[in-house]
Amino acid sequence: MSAPHQNTAAEPSLDLIESDGRTLADRVFSRLQDDIVRGHLLPGTKLGETELASRYGVSRGPLREAIRRLESRKLLERVPHVGTRVASLSLPALIEIYHVREALEGMAARLAAQFMTDAEIASLADLLVQHEQQQDLKEDVAYFQREGDLDFHYRIIQGSHNETLIQMLIGGLYHMVRMYRYQFSTVTNRPQRALREHRGIVEALEARDGEMAELLMRRHISRARQNIEQQTTQSAGTADG
Amino acid sequence: MSAPHQNTAAEPSLDLIESDGRTLADRVFSRLQDDIVRGHLLPGTKLGETELASRYGVSRGPLREAIRRLESRKLLERVPHVGTRVASLSLPALIEIYHVREALEGMAARLAAQFMTDAEIASLADLLVQHEQQQDLKEDVAYFQREGDLDFHYRIIQGSHNETLIQMLIGGLYHMVRMYRYQFSTVTNRPQRALREHRGIVEALEARDGEMAELLMRRHISRARQNIEQQTTQSAGTADG
DNA sequence: CACGGCCCGGTTGTAGACAATTACAAGCTA
DNA sequence: TAGCTTGTAATTGTCTACAACCGGGCCGTG
16 A cells, blocks of 8 residues: 555545645635535544644645634634634524525525526526426435535525625535534425425516515525424424525 | 834834734734725735735734735735735625625614613613714714714624624624725715614614614615715715614 | 747745643642 | 642744745847
8 A cells, every 4th residue: 555646545635736726725725624514524623733734735834824714714713822623513503594594595585586697597497397306206315405405595696696695605604504414414304395495486586576586585594494493402403495 | 203112103003012812913913904994005005925024023924814814804805826905895896785784784683672681772872872962063073974883883783692693794794894984084974864863773672673673774774875876976985874 | 010938036835943822740738 | 638830742823944936027039
């Protein structure tokens, strides 16, 4: 097993020597964020700078820059002179996020009804058809819930054509949502209903009915939140929306 | 005027040697942010790392960490291998921010009506009385517009008791709003009306009427945005809200 | 005279070494 | 034995030096 290059993928993440356009700090940032969001690094894990630096094959400089950026995204918690650990998201914090999503994505849906092009809406409808087929076939439902419906929400958010809004949701909140989903390996217990709600939203967009789109989106997210609250007061967590 | 210490305020920012609890990078971060927001560094200014480092009396390491954090707050724009410059906020971007504020602060007002303590609301009412007196005396109206009414909005935001929401508004958007105000040295042309609107919001809070508080706050911010749009299509900008 | 390639100064990106602070543990004292 | 003090190891914070990359000016050529 004597490897000339560091190409062996024994550890979850080792090499990022190959150079694209981005800088080392950028790549470490992406890599670390992915490891956190996908649950390779569990919440509360202590992150030693020296260890991480050698693990990713970079010096501590770029690593620290990546840490700083992840800290401002609330994915890492840092205490001066003490250390960095992976942020542990609490249930109340998650509920807060869903409340904010309700306001923000409701707004996004309203703007999307106004600004999305016909082509974008048609593409979104196509996506929904794919989801319905996957749903019918019972084929990898987990995938649908994990990434599929995020695509749905992403597209509507970007359809708002409001860069500030897009940045706040996709660049900020959604990392936490995704992290939560991976943490609790949650598969919604109401996929049928969620899918119906998605379809209703698309229909509102097709009708260019902004108020209706906002109403339905808010209701959709609100129900997802209520679902989380219900499930978690009993045992394990679950979400969609 | 030969000063033994670096107490002379000739340059906008020179010394931060005195050590409190925080780390160097943190202090540089605060200092830089302040210089940007208050307009000591004008939008579009090229920021050389070496020059800045010597200006603030630190090495490039802490400086770069501060830059990275300001970049994720959208106060700096960075291009790899090229350089960093102060973000120049465009009018469309500002309008976007006000649209988001409308949704977010409307939500904050609704939550504030639910969660603010009686003491907090009373204190807010006191603040408003102070503003009205300043207003009556025509005494430093600029101050009222610059910082005074921000206090008003800050308190309601924090009254929401939703940490995510607070972070997004006060930790994110409001820096841009403040920067805009300093840039255009804007004094609202409708202080009377803005003050009346503030009072209406407080009354809704006192009545614990969340829906009314949200409605009034949204209307308040919407009017401020319309005011900006009107003024800027003609000549200089102005804002409140 | 215009255009393209090359060289050079300067800036940013990265690495490694040094200093400062914290946390833990062993030893001393009451 | 309990509590405090102090010493030590390890980690983080900071600095200096080196390497890689970009931009602008110069020269040669069509």
